[in-house]
Amino acid sequence: MMIPLLLGITLMTFFIMQLAPGKPTDLVTDLNTRMSSEAREKLVKLYELDRPWHERYWKWLKRMSRLDFGTSFRDGRPVIKKIAESLPATLLLNILSLILIFTAALAIGIFSAVKKDSLFDKISTFFVYLGFSVPTFWVALLLMIGLGLKLGLLPISGLRSIHYSDLSAWRKFLDMSAHLVLPVFVMALTGLAGLARYSRSAMLEVIRQDYVRTARAKGLPERTVILKHAFRNALIPIVTLLGLMLPELIGGSFIFETIFAYPGMGRLGYDAIMARDYPMLMGIGTIVALLTLAGNLLADLLYAFCDPRIRYQ
Amino acid sequence: MISIYLHRIFRNKLAFAGALLMVILIILALTAPWLAPSHFADQSLIDRLQPPSGKHWMGTDDLGRDVFSRLLWGTRVSLVVAFVAVGIATLFGTLVGLIAGYFGRWTDAVLMRAVDILLCFPTFFLILMVIAFLEPNIVNVMIVIGVTSWTGLARLVRGETLSLRERDFILAARALGASTPRILFVHLLPNVVAPVVVSATLGVGGAILTESALSFLGLGVQPPDPSWGNMLSAGKDYIYFAWWLSVFPGLAILTTVMAFNLLGEGLRDALDPRS
Amino acid sequence: MLLSIKNISVDYFRGKKIIPALRNASLEIAEGESVGLVGESGSGKSTLALAALRLISPHEGNITQGKIIFQGKDILALPEQDMRAIRGKDIGIIFQDPFSSLNPVLRIGDQIEEAIQVHAENKLSQADLKKSALAALSNARLPEPERIYNSYPHQVSGGQRQRAMIAMAIANSPRLLIADEPTTALDVTVQKEILDLLAQLRKDMGMALILITHHLGIVSQTTDRIYVLKNGEVVESGATRSVLSSPAHSYTQELLRAVPQTAKVHRA
DSSP: OHHHHHHHHHHHHHHHHHTSSOSHHHHHHOOOTTOOHHHHHHHHHHHTTTSOHHHHHHHHHHHHHTTOOOBOTTTOOBHHHHHHHHHHHHHHHHHHHHHHHHHHHHHHHHHHHHTTTSHHHHHHHHHHHHHHHSOHHHHHHHHIIIIIIISOOSOOSSSSOTTGGGSOHHHHHHHHHHHHHHHHHHHHHHHHHHHHHHHHHHHHHHHTSHHHHHHHHTTOOHHHIIIIIIIHHHHHHHHHHHHHHHHHHHHHHHHHHHHTTOOSHHHHHHHHHHTTOHHHHHHHHHHHHHHHHHHHHHHHHHHHHHOHHHHOO | OHHHHHHHHHHSHHHHHHHHHHHHHHHHHHHHHHHSSSOTTOOOGGGTTOOSOSSSTTOBOTTOOBHHHHHHHHHHHHHHHHHHHHHHHHHHHHHHHHHHHHHOHHHHHHHHHHHHHHTTSOHHHHHHHHHHHSOOSHHHHHHHHHHHSOHHHHHHHHHHHHHHHTSHHHHHHHHTTOOHHHIIIIIIHHHHHHHHHHHHHHHHHHHHHHHHHHHHTTSSSOTTSOOHHHHHHHHGGGTTTOTHHHHHHHHHHHHHHHHHHHHHHHHHHHTOTTO | OOEEEEEEEEEEEETTEEEEEEEEEEEEEOTTOEEEEEOOTTSSHHHHHHHHTTOOOTTTEEEEEEEEEETTEEGGGSOHHHHHHHBTTTEEEEOSOHHHHSOTTSOHHHHHHHHHHHHOSSOOOHHHHHHHHHHHHHHTTOSOHHHHHHSOGGGSOHHHHHHHHHHHHHTTOOSEEEEESTTTTSOHHHHHHHHHHHHHHHHHHTOEEEEEESOHHHHHHHOSEEEEEETTEEEEEEEHHHHHHSOOSHHHHHHHHHSOGGGSOOOO
């Protein structure tokens, strides 16, 4: 099942590469004014655009399996190295956000479902609608200005302060944490809506089930009924969503990393886009696709783990 | 049948509000050239960075352009991009869904594999990548958004088609010798219209958010053409002392997307066969 | 009188509409008696059982009038805490579909132990809980109680599931067991086993039984008295044998006519 997907990814990335200007015909017409002739020559050599496409694809496939994406146009360093340097920061940011999203969305979802049509439910539904409609980068901008600049509470860029290396280990940790607060908070706030709404409906669906009625009929306190019986079952579809959300978050963190000047893969990608650093983009694109596949795999595993009906066939 | 749907829409308050807002926005977009106090490219370097006043309801930007006018002109951009992109996505997605669902087996397997491959790339990221390889302009943005967001709809339509395929009226049509295109478009398509309309409406909101994000990053609509996204981008450098540049375009995006989301959700409730 | 339900009316809410489910229904059952509650689907028989246990949530519906007295206590006036003490301890209930009525992600043993622990005076040790759970499973005449104890609901057969549900319901030796269509979702061969089990448990534990069903053949063999429900109202009641041999109400006669020959009343 994985193999065709992996092959498909290589095909897809190859196809996108072909969109790049710099094909022999384009050399003449010169559509993309941002490219210098030097960069174009590099491209031609790198992708051997003068050879037939199947040869090129085969070469691309071989290089991809070794994760060799060539060297960056900007500073000549190997692409895979630059990605490896920035990936941990991005993963840190996204995993923290995911944890925050998960806990907050679940709490809101459960509460809204249990107290259906209450004031809390109506207000949180309203905010969820708002969350779906708001441009995330705008919220990031406003919060950055409000909390960061105007109130001076938190740092607004980077992951470490300038004097980081002078700090003790504990203060280093605090410094990094302070830098993470705003980006993580903003990412979580804007990513909350979908999961909150989903967990509400999953919970509502489960509460209707017969086994919840049985639990009450046994004389169990309501809290046990909701948490041990209802929630455990609602968790199953929600948890699979986790695995699927991680790649979406990574895709979206591009904007956040750019706004907060956060030294992650997203920022790297944005700079690469601006500089038309194609090898870099191909590398990042492939890595992101692989991460997405990993996320899907994780979702399947989590699902099998949580649902005994799947685990014990 | 349409009258029943319309009746349901009017009864649902949220859908009605959304529909009303949508109509207002479309009117604003169409009448912008006459409604706006000034043209979006009119500069006035003496009036740079003026706060909101009687003369400039939403202030001016760093080139002295009236923000309110640019906001109105921006409505045209947002709506056009969103409608065209969603149009492309809907067309493509519905077609793929119908074909995959109706023919089944190999066709279905191949098409759904293609969908899976596309889904390996987070949508926004995919759009960023493709735009990076192409020239960022409004036409490319429309096409790229359209070509990357049809997957959800394809799956939806495929599911519906699969379940409708075995129904009596389809079998009857086939027995009567109806040609395949006829079955697809005259018999199956009308029954799939409801979820397609809902998906398209919600898709407009998403397309507006994507386009404004792209423009914000400099990869969408290029200045001096006004897009709410690129207005926010230009305004962020002056955010500390010219708050109006960062507030109004954002509110415009929020209101517009909200309108379409409300309408879409309302339509979903109204067209839900269970109620 | 163990349980006395007098003139109960229940309304259900569906969106904005109010749907009457029960109108002035009454039912009585004494210690150790076996009573049948018969009617088509939608007649309100399950509603009566749920009302007796106050298992109708305020969202779904409410009891608009009537009185329910159980062991001298006014059920409708009880605080929720006291009601919970009765559910699963003094009154047990089993439902129609054991597959959907058991929590799919918890082991059967776990679910039975839960029922025991919540009504126990002190915190019981795991060993004691397991012993009691296994005992309950044996009482339900399950041949491999240990295996069932460790299994998830989807790993056992339909008949075993229903027995597990019964084990769970009688684990605390209730005075009254309500069985809502206990055999409807099961194979015919298994149905008789379950009915026999219920009869046996009644004898061994001196338990009263309310048997809810749409199948007259079942009540004819297992109950002392029956009530016939139609559209939320009790149209006829009395000793089983006399009601079934000479039904007074036209509806009862219709129901009798619908029963296949072999399942009719035995004049033994």
